[in-house]
Amino acid sequence: MSVTAPLGVTAAGIAAGIKPDGVLDxxxxxxDEPATAAAVFTTNLAAAAPVQLSRRHVSGGVAxxxxxxxxxxxxxxxxSGDLVAIGTARAAAKVLGCKVTEVLxxxxxxxxxxxxxxxxxxxxxxxxxxxERSPAAGKSAARAIMTTxxxxxxxxxxxxxxxxxxxxxxxxxIRPDMATMLAVIxxxxxxxxxxxxxxxxxxxxxxxxxxxxxxxxSTNDTVITVATGASGVTPDREALTSALTTAAKDxxxxxxxxxxxxxxxVTLHVKGAVDAAAAKVLGRAMCDSALVRSAFYGGDPxxxxxxxxxxxxxxxxxxxxxxxxxxxxxxxxxxxxxxxDRADLRSTMETGDLDVVVGVGSGPGEAxxxxxxxxxxxxxxxxxxx
Amino acid sequence: MSVTAPLGVTAAGIAAGIKPDGVLDxxxxxxDEPATAAAVFTTNLAAAAPVQLSRRHVSGGVAxxxxxxxxxxxxxxxxSGDLVAIGTARAAAKVLGCKVTEVLxxxxxxxxxxxxxxxxxxxxxxxxxxxERSPAAGKSAARAIMTTxxxxxxxxxxxxxxxxxxxxxxxxxIRPDMATMLAVIxxxxxxxxxxxxxxxxxxxxxxxxxxxxxxxxSTNDTVITVATGASGVTPDREALTSALTTAAKDxxxxxxxxxxxxxxxVTLHVKGAVDAAAAKVLGRAMCDSALVRSAFYGGDPxxxxxxxxxxxxxxxxxxxxxxxxxxxxxxxxxxxxxxxDRADLRSTMETGDLDVVVGVGSGPGEAxxxxxxxxxxxxxxxxxxx
Numbered sequence: 001m002s003v004t005a006p007l008g009v010t011a012a013g014i015a016a017g018i019k020p021d022g023v024l025d026x027x028x029x030x031x032d033e034p035a036t037a038a039a040v041f042t043t044n045l046a047a048a049a050p051v052q053l054s055r056r057h058v059s060g061g062v063a064x065x066x067x068x069x070x071x072x073x074x075x076x077x078x079x080s081g082d083l084v085a086i087g088t089a090r091a092a093a094k095v096l097g098c099k100v101t102e103v104l105x106x107x108x109x110x111x112x113x114x115x116x117x118x119x120x121x122x123x124x125x126x127x128x129x130x131x132e133r134s135p136a137a138g139k140s141a142a143r144a145i146m147t148t149x150x151x152x153x154x155x156x157x158x159x160x161x162x163x164x165x166x167x168x169x170x171x172x173x174i175r176p177d178m179a180t181m182l183a184v185i186x187x188x189x190x191x192x193x194x195x196x197x198x199x200x201x202x203x204x205x206x207x208x209x210x211x212x213x214x215x216x217x218s219t220n221d222t223v224i225t226v227a228t229g230a231s232g233v234t235p236d237r238e239a240l241t242s243a244l245t246t247a248a249k250d251x252x253x254x255x256x257x258x259x260x261x262x263x264x265x266v267t268l269h270v271k272g273a274v275d276a277a278a279a280k281v282l283g284r285a286m287c288d289s290a291l292v293r294s295a296f297y298g299g300d301p302x303x304x305x306x307x308x309x310x311x312x313x314x315x316x317x318x319x320x321x322x323x324x325x326x327x328x329x330x331x332x333x334x335x336x337x338x339x340x341d342r343a344d345l346r347s348t349m350e351t352g353d354l355d356v357v358v359g360v361g362s363g364p365g366e367a368x369x370x371x372x373x374x375x376x377x378x379x380x381x382x383x384x385x386x
Numbered sequence: 387m388s389v390t391a392p393l394g395v396t397a398a399g400i401a402a403g404i405k406p407d408g409v410l411d412x413x414x415x416x417x418d419e420p421a422t423a424a425a426v427f428t429t430n431l432a433a434a435a436p437v438q439l440s441r442r443h444v445s446g447g448v449a450x451x452x453x454x455x456x457x458x459x460x461x462x463x464x465x466s467g468d469l470v471a472i473g474t475a476r477a478a479a480k481v482l483g484c485k486v487t488e489v490l491x492x493x494x495x496x497x498x499x500x501x502x503x504x505x506x507x508x509x510x511x512x513x514x515x516x517x518e519r520s521p522a523a524g525k526s527a528a529r530a531i532m533t534t535x536x537x538x539x540x541x542x543x544x545x546x547x548x549x550x551x552x553x554x555x556x557x558x559x560i561r562p563d564m565a566t567m568l569a570v571i572x573x574x575x576x577x578x579x580x581x582x583x584x585x586x587x588x589x590x591x592x593x594x595x596x597x598x599x600x601x602x603x604s605t606n607d608t609v610i611t612v613a614t615g616a617s618g619v620t621p622d623r624e625a626l627t628s629a630l631t632t633a634a635k636d637x638x639x640x641x642x643x644x645x646x647x648x649x650x651x652v653t654l655h656v657k658g659a660v661d662a663a664a665a666k667v668l669g670r671a672m673c674d675s676a677l678v679r680s681a682f683y684g685g686d687p688x689x690x691x692x693x694x695x696x697x698x699x700x701x702x703x704x705x706x707x708x709x710x711x712x713x714x715x716x717x718x719x720x721x722x723x724x725x726x727d728r729a730d731l732r733s734t735m736e737t738g739d740l741d742v743v744v745g746v747g748s749g750p751g752e753a754x755x756x757x758x759x760x761x762x763x764x765x766x767x768x769x770x771x772x
Contacts, residue, residue: 046697046705076693078706078722111690112723219694290676290760291768298769304497307462308605311432319432320464336464337498374676376762382677383684 002154004138005165006188008032008230010131013140016123018071018115026120027068027141028092028127029184034102035228037063038197040204042221048075049085050105051220057089057101061193063226064098066184067105067124068145070169074107074115075219084117091121095128106182106222108147108169142167145182150258155250159243161233162189168251170258180218181208181255185247188231191240199241200225207248210280210369211256223248256370261378266296266354266371273365278315280367282360285313293374299349301342303332306358323359388540390524391551392574394418394616396517399526402509404457404501412506413454413527414478414513415570420488421614423449424583426590428607434461435471436491437606443475443487447579449612450484452570453491453510454531456555460493460501461605470503477507481514492568492608494533494555528553531568536644541636545629547619548575554637556597556644566604567594567641571633574617577626585627586611593634596666596755597642609634642756647764652682652740652757659751664701666753668746671699679760685735687728689718692744709745 004011009031016026039058041051057063067088074081089103096103107115131137142152149169157164170181191199204223225244235243256265268286273279286292289309295302303324310317320335327348331340354373390397395417402412425444427437443449453474460467475489482489493501517523528538535555543550556567577585590609611630621629642651654672659665672678675695681688689710696703706721713734717726740759 044694044697045699045703046693046708073690076690076705076708076718076721076723078720081722110688111694112688112718114723219690219697288674290764294765294768297765300769302496302498304459304462304605307432308430308497311430311605313431317431319462322432322462332462332498334464335462336467337462337500374765376765378676379680379683379760379762379765382680383686 002138002156002165002167003029003141003184003186004133004135005156006163006186006228006230008188008228009186010133011137011141012127012130012132013142013144014123014127014130016069016126017119018069024140024144025069025071026123026127027144028124028131029066029141029186030096030131031064031226031228032230033228034062034064034098035226036191036193036196037061037104037224037226038193038200039104039222039224040200042218044219046076046219048073048107048219049077049081050074050107051222052082053085053089054104054106054222057104060101062102063104064102065092065096066224067092067103068182069107069120070109070145070147072107072109072113072115073111073220075111077114080114084115084120087117088120088124091124095125104224106220108145108180108182108220111219138165138167145169153251153254155247157243157247160235160239162187162231162235164243164247166247166251168255170255181221183208183223183251185223185225185244186228187225187243188228189240190229190232190234191227195237195240196225196227199237199244202241203244203248206245207252210367211252252370256372259372261375261380262372263297263375264353264373266356266373268369268371269357270360270367271357272321272359272361272363273317274363275365276367279365281315282310282313282317283367283369285309286358287369287371290374293371296354297373297375299346301326301331301345301349310360317360321359321361325357327355388524388542388551389415389527389553389570389572390519390521391542392549392572392614392616394574394614395572396519397523397527398513398516398518399528399530400509400513400516402455402512403505404455410526410530411455411457412509412513413530414510414517415452415527415572416482416517417450417612417614418616419614420448420450420484421612422577422579422582423447423490423610423612424579424586425490425608425610426586428604430605432462432605434459434493434605435463435467436460436493437608438468439471439475440490440492440608443490446487448488449490450488451478451482452610453478453489454568455493455506456495456531456533458493458495458499458501459497459606461497463500466500470501470506473503474506474510477510481511490610492606494531494566494568494606497605524551524553531555539637539640541633543629543633546621546625548573548617548621550629550633552633552637554641556641567607569594569609569637571609571611571630572614573611573629574614575626576615576618576620577613581623581626582611582613585623585630588627589630589634592631593638597638638756642758645758647761647766648758649683649761650739650759652742652759654755654757655743656746656753657743658707658745658747658749659703660749661751662753665751667701668696668699668703669753669755671695672744673755673757676760679757682740683759683761685732687712687717687731687735696746703746707745707747711743713741
């Protein structure tokens with residue numbers, strides 16, 4: 001029970017025929033009454049048609065419905081792609097009896113292929129007839145947004161009288177600024193649009209924006225949050241932020257664990273930077289390095305690659321203060337090797353998740369990033385996606 | 387015959403014992419008289435000890451010798467690494483009877499391991515006894531700087547009375563701003579330090595700096611050029627630049643063709659950017675994308691990944707003017723698919739080198755980058771390098 005767990009919301013996931021073979025490919029989430037809404041979108045300049053539409057619609061701070069489809073990203077589809085996104089919102093507004101601007105739209109799948117408008121509109125109609133407030137309906141919706149995901153991703157957080165439920169998809173192309181991922185987080189808390197927006201931004205910053213799987217940010221990334229207010233409970237901004245953050249972190253971790261072709265999860269802590277932003281840039285530079293992530297795959301404590309990646313990140317730091325620990329074992333300190341036995345260390349790094357701590361100085365800036373190893377399977381997988 | 391082809395230079399490549407098993411690991415290049423010298427170095431903030439030393443030494447514009455070793459990068463080695471680099475220059479100066487500042491030093495290999503000073507100094511002495519002006523000596527020098535290279539990389543350019551000969555190493559971690567690559571280009575032209583420096587900078591910009599294999603710039607990259615003047619011919623700056631550029635492009639191409647675990651060479655032309663610099667940034671963003679390069683491996687005309695990579699490059703461009711051709715076949719124009727049959731196209735992309743042209747607008751800026759596909763073999767290879 002995830003997006004349908006909070007009061008005041010129903011969902012459906014159906015096979016609309018966007019994907020072949022009757023696979024679930026369209027999700028509809030509808031609130032009983034107009035709800036407070038906020039969203040965070042990709043920063044990619046080539047943002048897809050649904051992103052551009054939803055960005056406009058959510059600016060009003062009110063939503064009744066979210067339509068999400070998999071199987072086609074409706075990105076790089078020109079003016080006809082815009083028409084399909086608008087048509088989808090219109091179809092939902094008509095069948096639900098709400099304003100067009102109260103409908104948000106998300107798409108995910110291959111970029112550059114056209115999305116068939118009538119197919120999606122018909123799917124919206126069919127989905128509206130199956131709306132339910134049940135765990136099964138929530139799971140169907142979560143399944144309908146899957147692309148290369150190995151399973152649906154859901155979360156549930158109970159917090160002092162209100163509930164947060166969420167679903168997400170994403171299994172590759174994940175990086176700071178979100179990459180190919182969609183998430184919808186619903187709460188039955190009472191919240192103003194401003195509080196909700198601030199809480200979402202804060203939650204995203206330490207969850208989805210700390211994922212960095214392959215350095216590729218997508219055209220379609222969207223995180224939407226909707227507050228129905230049906231619980232009657234009005235948390236303060238801190239409590240709201242805390243609950244959204246817990247939900248977002250849980251979904252982000254599921255995405256990282258499901259990264260395409262990854263064999264292990266790597267938690268990279270960066271410490272001692274000038275500030276948190278600098279720590280994040282350095283962390284991303286390391287996570288974006290194919291050499292660094294190949295070494296993670298091999299369980300190779302090749303810390304020089306981490307240093308080299310930081311050295312080209314464009315952030316000033318002192319290489320003589322550089323330190324690295326793998327699994328709690330310090331292999332480099334003050335910029336040079338500690339002389340620890342690498343063979344011993346390697347044996348503790350052979351399998352399982354990795355914990356890497358990188359010190360870049362004595363400043364207060366810290367960041368924690370989630371990434372994965374780069375594997376031969378990743379390459380095979382992404383060689384023939386389209 | 388490469389570095390030893392120009393008049394006034396001798397070389398040697400020996401096994402100094404830095405690498406195990408008597409493998410060649412130390413190269414020495416010596417000019418008969420003090421020669422004009424210029425160099426371009428890595429921009430990595432964590433530049434290795436030999437880079438820092440050579441940067442100081444070459445600022446005088448005169449060199450007699452270049453000492454290069456493989457097997458150890460002498461990077462992230464702290465003050466003791468600096469001592470080893472200085473000691474190497476001193477050893478060469480002593481045995482050759484020149485100034486210490488006339489010796490340039492380069493190292494390549496694993497980062498973070500100490501380089502043994504006495505071993506290198508003894509190697510310099512042994513190499514100085516084997517200096518020869520022969521093709522065999524040039525080839526030994528080229529072999530001695532190899533790390534993961536599959537063979538030595540040499541070039542020879544004859545140009546209106548003067549000769550340019552060069553050698554290089556590099557087979558991975560290659561990217562703009564040079565990454566793990568070393569090159570020494572010798573000419574017997576007469577050239578001022580200023581002309582030589584300008585010519586080298588210009589040549590590097592369109593050769594080594596257009597390589598982008600895996601987005602990782604190294605701590606040790608160095609391109610050194612030395613002009614002995616022994617031909618007595620003084621080319622104008624244009625002729626000098628042209629000859630150095632031909633040599634540098636030839637070496638860069640050999641490096642790209644030898645990229646670790648790559649199965650195909652990809653030439654990426656970017657057109658229509660605001661200026662050449664913008665074209666290069668967009669080109670690099672595409673070459674740095676693991677998804678883009680996985681698609682190259684699979685011969686998949688998944689042009690949306692190119693668009694998405696450009697969209698996050700931080701360079702303004704109009705996605706509605708985006709166009710992509712693979713092997714001369716236009717698959718996207720004005721930001722949308724041309725509807726070309728992808729299956730047909732895929733069959734022409736299955737094997738062999740790829741030629742990709744990306745249009746990003748109607749500006750005059752162009753750039754041509756050399757990259758390779760990302761392969762499962764690359765990952766396997768880099769998983770256990772150290």
